[in-house]
Amino acid sequence: MIGDAIKRTRERLVKLKRQRSTQRRQRERRDTFNISLVGYTNAGKSTIFNALVKARAYAADQLFATLDTTTRQLYLGAAGRTVSLSDTVGFIRDLPHGLVDAFQATLQEAVEADLLLHIVDSSNFEFPEQMAQVQRVLQEIGAEGIPQILVFNKLDAVDFDRRPAVLEDCYEVEGRMVPRLFVSARSGEGLDGLRSTLSSTVLAAVETMTPDPTIELPSELP
Ligand SMILES: Nc1nc2c(ncn2[C@@H]2O[C@H](COP(=O)(O)OP(=O)(O)O)[C@@H](O)[C@H]2O)c(=O)[nH]1
Ligand SMILES: [Mg+2]
Numbered sequence: 001m002i003g004d005a006i007k008r009t010r011e012r013l014v015k016l017k018r019q020r021s022t023q024r025r026q027r028e029r030r031d032t033f034n035i036s037l038v039g040y041t042n043a044g045k046s047t048i049f050n051a052l053v054k055a056r057a058y059a060a061d062q063l064f065a066t067l068d069t070t071t072r073q074l075y076l077g078a079a080g081r082t083v084s085l086s087d088t089v090g091f092i093r094d095l096p097h098g099l100v101d102a103f104q105a106t107l108q109e110a111v112e113a114d115l116l117l118h119i120v121d122s123s124n125f126e127f128p129e130q131m132a133q134v135q136r137v138l139q140e141i142g143a144e145g146i147p148q149i150l151v152f153n154k155l156d157a158v159d160f161d162r163r164p165a166v167l168e169d170c171y172e173v174e175g176r177m178v179p180r181l182f183v184s185a186r187s188g189e190g191l192d193g194l195r196s197t198l199s200s201t202v203l204a205a206v207e208t209m210t211p212d213p214t215i216e217l218p219s220e221l222p
Pocket of ligand 2: 045046047088
């Protein structure tokens, strides 16, 4: 009987521990600024993620190379802040049966983000359709209202005569003007610009998020 009681208590402990760590993770998410990389499969999300955090998430020319979300802390020197950056799987339509559950977790990260980096393969002639598909998925999961920055990647693979004159501008996405940057995760071009845009965006967002300490709350309810 004592052996049974010990076993049951152990099991309860394990369960409690798991609940605790889930709660801690949720608390941490609330207290940090969360950025999620979204975009069509093969746009270069994992490569940009690696370049920004210098981690080694798997980048490969294949569908669904990464099924689960990878999250790393990213220090933005210009903002004097650490944010959390999440790599996600590609937002491709018509998911193969059985993969939907695996995608659910990664899509959840996107919904809970404070900012979405929408990565686009600018060397692919079908990028407008791919962007539209990503927007549709964002809408389906209720993430269409989250602020976005468009990162037009693979600038090194864009033909010389199609190269944009300026590397930072705005681009219309469903009637909204969204900040856009051209980068090459491969050559590193534009990544410093991306870091400084992230810093200023995070600073501006955090300023409006932090409650004004000069406003006094009533200490007693009438
Ligand atoms: N030419 C070029 N290829 C890139 C660039 N960024 C990523 N790639 C390649 O595009 C493929 C897909 O990259 P990956 O990061 O796995 O894309 P993801 O599916 O969006 O995560 C890989 O073969 C990368 O090496 C880039 O800036 N230029
Ligand atoms: Mg990837």
